[in-house]
Amino acid sequence: MSPFLITRTLPEETTDAALRADVRRGLTRTPKTLPPKWFYDAHGSDLFEKITELPEYYPARAERELLIASSADIAAVTGARTLIELGSGSSEKTRHLLDALADLDTYVPVDVSESALTRAGHALVEQRPGLNVHALIADFTTGLALPGTPGPRLLAFLGSTIGNLLPRERATLLSSIRSLLSPGDALLLGTDLVKDEPSLIAAYDDAAGVTAAFNKNVLSVLNRELGADFDLDAFEHVVRWDAENEWIEMRLRSRTDQTVKIPALGLAVDFAAGEELRTEVSAKFRQQVVRRELALWGLELTHWWSAGQLCGLALAQPSAAPWPTQGR
Numbered sequence: 001m002s003p004f005l006i007t008r009t010l011p012e013e014t015t016d017a018a019l020r021a022d023v024r025r026g027l028t029r030t031p032k033t034l035p036p037k038w039f040y041d042a043h044g045s046d047l048f049e050k051i052t053e054l055p056e057y058y059p060a061r062a063e064r065e066l067l068i069a070s071s072a073d074i075a076a077v078t079g080a081r082t083l084i085e086l087g088s089g090s091s092e093k094t095r096h097l098l099d100a101l102a103d104l105d106t107y108v109p110v111d112v113s114e115s116a117l118t119r120a121g122h123a124l125v126e127q128r129p130g131l132n133v134h135a136l137i138a139d140f141t142t143g144l145a146l147p148g149t150p151g152p153r154l155l156a157f158l159g160s161t162i163g164n165l166l167p168r169e170r171a172t173l174l175s176s177i178r179s180l181l182s183p184g185d186a187l188l189l190g191t192d193l194v195k196d197e198p199s200l201i202a203a204y205d206d207a208a209g210v211t212a213a214f215n216k217n218v219l220s221v222l223n224r225e226l227g228a229d230f231d232l233d234a235f236e237h238v239v240r241w242d243a244e245n246e247w248i249e250m251r252l253r254s255r256t257d258q259t260v261k262i263p264a265l266g267l268a269v270d271f272a273a274g275e276e277l278r279t280e281v282s283a284k285f286r287q288q289v290v291r292r293e294l295a296l297w298g299l300e301l302t303h304w305w306s307a308g309q310l311c312g313l314a315l316a317q318p319s320a321a322p323w324p325t326q327g328r
């Protein structure tokens with residue numbers, strides 16, 4: 001194969017249709033919600049990069065350090081010749097794995113952003129002449145077809161992104177992942193761990209207000225893409241810890257009674273003063289919960305690396321036991 005290939009499995013019009021569907025569904029229900037994926041236009045991505053550098057935001061820093069410490073072990077255990085990364089972005093998270101996997105033949109980054117995949121792919125083949133890169137423009141949450149590549153394969157889902165999915169969505173994704181794995185393949189899953197509430201709140205409500213700007217950016221996306229007239233100053237950033245579900249929620253709270261018009265959808269959305277719009281859930285995990293959820297979908301937790309109570313890396317392989325087909 002060519003050192004760098006890129007395949008689009010996500011039609012170009014899909015993004016606009018998905019945005020319209022998510023906004024219509026989320027803003028006409030009670031309580032109102034929006035999926036966190038719409039944070040990430042170019043400005044939102046820049047803001048998130050700034051968040052990862054904040055002293056309060058431990059997840060990215062802790063996972064990077066854990067990957068550096070455990071990559072050699074992961075490589076030894078898996079012997080992977082293909083590395084597949086879901087939500088690869090700039091591929092920065094996996095560079096330590098790429099360095100450690102001595103027998104690696106092919107890297108398959110999967111992302112919805114063609115520009116991010118192209119930039120990262122060209123850089124990687126230049127830095128690693130012997131590596132084949134086959135990028136996929138795809139939405140892995142709606143199913144995924146992988147190219148034929150040599151095994152064993154290691155599928156990595158890092159950045160604690162699994163926590164942004166609600167339990168039913170996690171079940172669907174884990175079932176889909178299990179259907180992609182053959183005997184000898186493995187899943188490497190990055191998780192943020194349950195810890196004290198003040199540390200969790202601070203990570204999503206930094207003193208500099210960068211996360212607040214990131215949260216409000218979703219309204220800017222709706223203004224630009226759908227002609228909406230959200231006044232960003234009319235909403236305030238709110239963070240809650242849900243102890244029962246063990247997840248952080250980011251919300252936007254309306255400061256006044258107001259009506260927002262969204263011409264592209266023919267919608268007028270009323271907000272009462274104090275009404276909150278949920279924009280993100282970020283679940284935190286315990287090792288036993290990760291083990292149980294993986295097992296439900298035919299994946300056996302075989303290795304676990306953790307940085308205290310900051311974050312964990314779970315390595316799971318297909319189990320021999322029968323597994324359910326719901327969510328396929």
